[in-house]
Amino acid sequence: MILKTADDTRDFGSRLAGVLRAGDLLVLSGPLGAGKTALAQGIGRGLRVLGDVTSPTFVIARVHRPDRAAGGTVPMVHVDAYRLGNVTDPRAQVDDLDLDASVEDSVTLVEWGEGMVEQLADAYLEVRIDRRDDDSRVIDLVGHRGDWSERVTALSEATAERG
Template identity: 55%
Template structure:
């Protein structure tokens, strides 16, 4: 990850557009081999954030939740790294072999993980096995609602973790 993006921090984002803009900012800073874990409840904005990352990376294809396909690969339009968007919950969930690396490898992706940016929704337990360093982003949608029940804001907190 380029040094232009802070290694740790927190932001409150009030709309889906702000969430995508923040994702785009991160996408501009990501490099091949970078791994991002997105942690948050259903409906927190993980896929919306990943759509912004995709814009920043300038990759092809519509970014949607990988829930049913487990992983989607989006190729670069500018010669940069591909985006591999993974639903680690399904990869690690019921019916899995207990070998997340084997399961990810079995997806037969066209791009080596070291040549791509991997964004894993629900990625705890997987990413630690595929990267020496990764960015953990936690999305909190409850705190803002406790302050204001009409709020749609999410609080994004992130930290670069070195294994």
């Protein structure tokens, strides 16, 4: 999928939120400036969470509670694993962050988490983002186990219908 602007990336994130549910793990990969945080902002908007979604680089993780008044139902945990490095037990490392939302009860997005956090859930969605020279983004969604294949297909069909 090709998205022309950062706003298009946020809009796609909002649509992606429509197929997400508690317990979902998304591993966002791509070079610096590819649009991982813009995608997370869109997902947060689609999940109707409280607070501004910004890069958690320096705090490592942020928990965004659902905005119940706006119809939000599930928290979003946004993690930036860039500074975590390679660890023997990523689950323990994430648990050490002392987040007040569990992976099972929230939608968890992990930037820079490839190779470190995939075992946090039985199934996960890998979101590969690349930024082209013209500032457009190419996004590939790769489901690993579970029903991700069906959900990605439903999202692709809904996106194609929008034009």
